[in-house]
Structure formats: C-alpha cells, structure tokens
Amino acid sequence: MKKNIGKADKFNRLMMILLLAIATYFTTGILRWVFGIIAIYEIYTVLFNHCIVYQMFGLSSLKEEKV
Numbered sequence: 654m655k656k657n658i659g660k661a662d663k664f665n666r667l668m669m670i671l672l673l674a675i676a677t678y679f680t681t682g683i684l685r686w687v688f689g690i691i692a693i694y695e696i697y698t699v700l701f702n703h704c705i706v707y708q709m710f711g712l713s714s715l716k717e718e719k720v
Contacts, residue, residue, distance in 0.1 A: 657704055658707070670696060
C-alpha cells in the first residue's frame with residue numbers, strides 16, 4: 654500500500670472521526686450504522702495513511718519530497 658494521505662488531511666480525518674463518534678452516540682437506527690461504518694473506514698485511512706478512494710482516482714495529499 655502506497656501512502657497517499659498528508660498531515661493536514663490526516664488531521665481533518667481525525668476531526669471527522671471525532672464528530673462521527675459523537676453523531677453515532679446520539680443517533681439511532683440505520684443512521685447510527687452508517688456513521689459507524691464511515692468512522693471505521695476513516696480510522697483505517699488514518700492508521701495506514703492510505704485512502705482507497707484516493708487510490709481509485711489517482712489522488713494524493715502527500716507533499717512531494719525534495720531530493
């Protein structure tokens with residue numbers, strides 16, 4: 654897996670995980686499951702610095718390293 658998540662993107666995803674966790678706590682039914690699944694996917698992207706959606710579209714938020 655090639656890394657494609659930068660630091661700013663990672664921070665934004667952490668904030669989204671926090672908001673989704675709060676939303677999951679306060680909702681019920683199918684919406685709770687939807688929020689929970691999205692949160693789990695975002696946790697994966699933050700832990701492994703790899704976004705499957707970015708990979709599908711050839712995107713990356715990593716800054717290129719200067720050699």
